[in-house]
Amino acid sequence: MLSRSKLSRRDRLLRAVSVGLAVAVIGASPALALSDIRQLPASSQDPAAPEDKEKLDTRPDTGLTGIPDPDPLIRKPGDNPPPASTTSDSDEQPPEVIYDLSKAPEPVRRMRELLIEAAASGDVERMRPLLNPGPDQTQIALGTSDADPVAALKQLSGDEDGVEVLAILIDILSTGFVHLDAGTPDEVYVWPYFAERPLALLTPPEKVELLRIVTAGDVAEMQDLGNYNFFRLGITPDGRWKFFTSGD
Incomplete structure (x- = not known):
């Protein structure tokens, strides 16, 4: 059983050192003044006014003779291009949580095994x-x-021999992981996935995984800060242990 009181003191020290649609508007025609509305045919009231029939603006089967057509409310594709997307980077979804180790390259899997064995x-x-x-x-x-x-x-570690930190390392490598910055020089596989997942999105089983690593008091502090700030471990695609750090 880990000494959680020692862990909390160390954790506070580490945190002290290591502590950051636009609406599419459909164009509409200006409202018609009363003077823009043509008179209805006088023939409907006075059959003796043939000259009004020549002025009548008839349109086939519309039933709205004499009234100019407004701009269509429903536009056909290509009439007006839709506004550009306004989705911001903040709307990006968190990376996929991976439990299937076969999705990681063999060198990554091998380094993980060596770390667990040594710890x-x-x-x-x-x-x-x-x-x-x-x-x-x-x-x-x-x-x-x-x-x-x-x-x-x-x-x-909370002990002089470093045993506690070895236990923490094993706990971290026992969780799911995430794959970050694929195809770039910074590509890395990171444990635990909490490091890249908002705590507010954690499911009950994921909260259990988190509490295997930290205390409930630590989780409450993390929620106040808005993110996980305990230890995380990264392995590069070629199997190099890149970091073992803590903080935001």
């Missing part, structure tokens, strides 16, 4: 070769002062 050992040193030491070293959460990634992991 389950309880020995934080077994994470070292997976942290990719060098210029492309795994980015560890802000708030750690040690350049050594293993030492940085220990700083994130």
Whole structure:
């Protein structure tokens, strides 16, 4: 059982360091003045006025002789192009939550397995070769002062040996994930999916998954902030552990 009191203190520290249709108007003709309405044929009242018949503006089978046709309320396709869409970026749907690991590339699946295996050992040193030491070293959460990634992991843990952070890592990798920025240099597979999904959209089963990682008090704080701000982990399509960070 994780020490949630220690987790909350660490969590607050990390947050302190790491804390952002237009209406289509259909054109209508101006209203007709009374003077624009032609007189109805006098013949209907006075058969002795043949000259009025010549003035009569007749239209076949309309029943509205003498009244000019207004612009049609229903336009045919091509008469007037519809207004451009005004959908904004804020209307974009959150990325798909994926549980089927077969939808991730084999290198991603392999790295996930290696991370879980190393974390389950309880020995934080077994994470070292997976942290990719060098210029492309795994980015560890802000708030750690040690350049050594293993030492940085220990700083994130509520215990001196880094066991707690290993347990958190396993919990995160046990949830669904999302695929972000496909086809770009920033393409990455991210666990848990809460990092990219509004908390207000979570279903009851998804809330259970979230509470396996954080406390109810943490969730309440996240809802106040509007987003998940606990740990997240990213793996690139070629199987590199890209980051293990926290925050907004």
